[in-house]
Amino acid sequence: MTSSPKLEDALRDRIIAEPTAILDDHDVMRALVEANQKAMGGNIIDLRGISMERLENRLDRLEDTHRSVIATAYDNLAGTNQVHRAILRLLDLDDFAALIADLNGEIANILQVESLRLVFETAHADGDPSLSRFGAGLTVADAGFVADYMNAGTSGQSPQVILRHLKGAGHSVFGAIDKTIQSEACLKLDLGVGRLPSMLVMGGRDPQQFSSQQGTDLLKFFAGVFERIIRRLLL
Numbered sequence: 001m002t003s004s005p006k007l008e009d010a011l012r013d014r015i016i017a018e019p020t021a022i023l024d025d026h027d028v029m030r031a032l033v034e035a036n037q038k039a040m041g042g043n044i045i046d047l048r049g050i051s052m053e054r055l056e057n058r059l060d061r062l063e064d065t066h067r068s069v070i071a072t073a074y075d076n077l078a079g080t081n082q083v084h085r086a087i088l089r090l091l092d093l094d095d096f097a098a099l100i101a102d103l104n105g106e107i108a109n110i111l112q113v114e115s116l117r118l119v120f121e122t123a124h125a126d127g128d129p130s131l132s133r134f135g136a137g138l139t140v141a142d143a144g145f146v147a148d149y150m151n152a153g154t155s156g157q158s159p160q161v162i163l164r165h166l167k168g169a170g171h172s173v174f175g176a177i178d179k180t181i182q183s184e185a186c187l188k189l190d191l192g193v194g195r196l197p198s199m200l201v202m203g204g205r206d207p208q209q210f211s212s213q214q215g216t217d218l219l220k221f222f223a224g225v226f227e228r229i230i231r232r233l234l235l
Contacts, residue, residue: 026056076218083222086110090226096233100137114181115203117173118230121145121196139173146197149173150186160223161216162186165207173201183210187223192231200226 007015015022022028086107093099103116119139150162165183174181181203189198200223204210 030056079218082111083218087222087225090229093229093233096230099229099233100135103137111202113202113209114205115174115177117201117203119146119149119173119199119201121198123196136175139175143196146188146199149199150188159216160188161219163210163212163214163216163219165211174203177203180205182207185210185219187219187226189223189227189230191227191234198227198230 022032089102089107089110090099093102100118103118108114108116116137117139118137119141121143122140123143163183163185166181183204183206185202185204187200187202189200191198202210
């Protein structure tokens with residue numbers, strides 16, 4: 001008959017003095033439970049071991065959820081800071097031409113997007129000659145273009161903000177860089193009574209940058225501020 005090995009006195013005294021050190025160590029506790037199960041034999045079910053395993057799994061899931069919540073909070077904070085900085089930049093601009101020129105400069109850098117396009121609808125079939133001088137940052141389209149563009153791939157009337165992946169090329173809003181844009185955010189703008197609808201489009205290289213699963217409250221706020229700045233500059 002073999003006897004079980006005994007703990008050294010120093011180790012035994014330390015465990016007795018600091019039992020919580022054992023309880024707080026998951027690996028040690030798991031090893032103790034496994035040793036207890038072996039000592040009890042395979043025909044006996046140790047409910048304590050099963051309960052501990054379930055609690056460990058639940059704790060792992062809670063830790064994963066906790067990390068995910070923290071990461072989302074940091075992302076939301078970073079997005080809010082970006083929007084606030086972009087708005088402050090817009091408020092510093094004195095005229096419409098400066099705003100259009102800055103869309104694909106500092107403002108795009110602040111928002112970390114590949115490209116920004118402001119789309120104006122016009123009743124003139126050949127476009128409004130007064131708008132052609134503003135360059136690539138401004139796109140002039142026929143009446144009804146904004147609704148058609150935002151409704152593409154959706155059913156019913158589009159909301160104020162659309163977030164979506166782009167499948168293939170062919171989006172005329174981005175022109176020459178069309179093939180590099182993998183996702184976009186479309187912000188419908190109301191420039192006031194007597195003006196046709198407008199739209200601000202943000203394009204990203206990352207297919208995951210703009211997704212229909214993301215919230216739109218922050219972009220709605222940005223759209224509201226942006227359209228008010230445009231109204232002021234066009235007066």
